[in-house]
Amino acid sequence: MAIASEETTLTCNHCDRAIPSSNIDLHYTHCSRNLEKCKVCGDMIPKKHAEEHFLNTHTPVACSLCSETMDRNILAIHKGENCPQRNVTCEFCEFPLPAIDLAEHQEVCGNRTELCHLCNRYIRLRERYNHDNTCTGIAENNVGTSRDVRAIEREEGSPRRQRPEQPDYSRRRILFTIAITSMAVLLGSLFFQKKTENSQVH
Ligand SMILES: [Zn+2]
Ligand SMILES: [Zn+2]
Ligand SMILES: [Zn+2]
Ligand SMILES: [Zn+2]
Ligand SMILES: [Zn+2]
CATH class of the missing domain: 3.30.160 (Double Stranded RNA Binding Domain)
Structure with missing residues (x-):
């Protein structure tokens, strides 16, 4: 009884696996006839599939x-x-492009500007994230005096200077930019006119 429960194992010379000693002969016959060890990964592979295994697993x-x-x-x-x-995506324009071109593209793309609607300033796209976290949105948004409007006007310059460097990616953005600029210019001239009128009165 003790002998039966302590059944020993032997190592198959062919596959190096531990095999119950009562089965070793049968196993070895079968193992050595049908299996072979892959020289690359060491797996035991059916001989008839050895070539297929190599091609599918180990050829570059x-x-x-x-x-x-x-x-x-x-x-x-x-x-x-x-x-x-x-394929990777530009974090600024979300255009897909090869990874190898990403750095160069983002260098240019991130230099484009976009209007911050809170503070009414043009912010580089690469600085947009930081700006959104720090933008107070107060001073520049408060266009209460003509001085403020004209200051913004001067700061932002002509529509030509604001044009993003890669217009093909953001046509709509440019149109919007131009619209906003025109409004700013219009507002500016209105205030300017008022001021001139006022000074003429006095
Ligand atoms: Zn074996
Ligand atoms: Zn292999
Ligand atoms: Zn881009
Ligand atoms: Zn590749
Ligand atoms: Zn802002």
């Missing part, structure tokens, strides 16, 4: 985006995180 594959060859098991990571040609 080419990335379909950048055509660099690599081990198959890192291809997915490469395509998702490392491939220079993988």
Whole structure:
């Protein structure tokens, strides 16, 4: 009874696995006839599938985006995180482009300006996030005196100077910019006119 419960194992010379000693002969016959150890990964592979296993698992594959060859098991990571040609999105204009071009594109794209509706100033897109957190939205929004309006007008300059550097990405934004500028100019001249009238009266 004690012997039966302490059944020993032996190691198969072919696959190096521990096999109950009562089964070892049968196992070894089957194992050595049908299985072979993959020289690359060490897995026991049915002999008739050995070639298929090697081709499917261990031959280098080419990335379909950048055509660099690599081990198959890192291809997915490469395509998702490392491939220079993988698609990424510009954080400023949300345009998809190859990762390798991203830095250069964002350098230009982030320099474009956008009107902050709270403080009525033009803010570089790259500074927009910080600005949104710190914008008081009070001083410049308070167009109570003609001096303020004209100060903004001078600061923002002509529509030509405000034009974003990459107009193809933001046509609507430009149109909006122009509209806002025209309004500011109009307001400015109205106030200016008033002031002139006032000074003429006195
Ligand atoms: Zn074996
Ligand atoms: Zn293998
Ligand atoms: Zn690639
Ligand atoms: Zn962009
Ligand atoms: Zn602001």
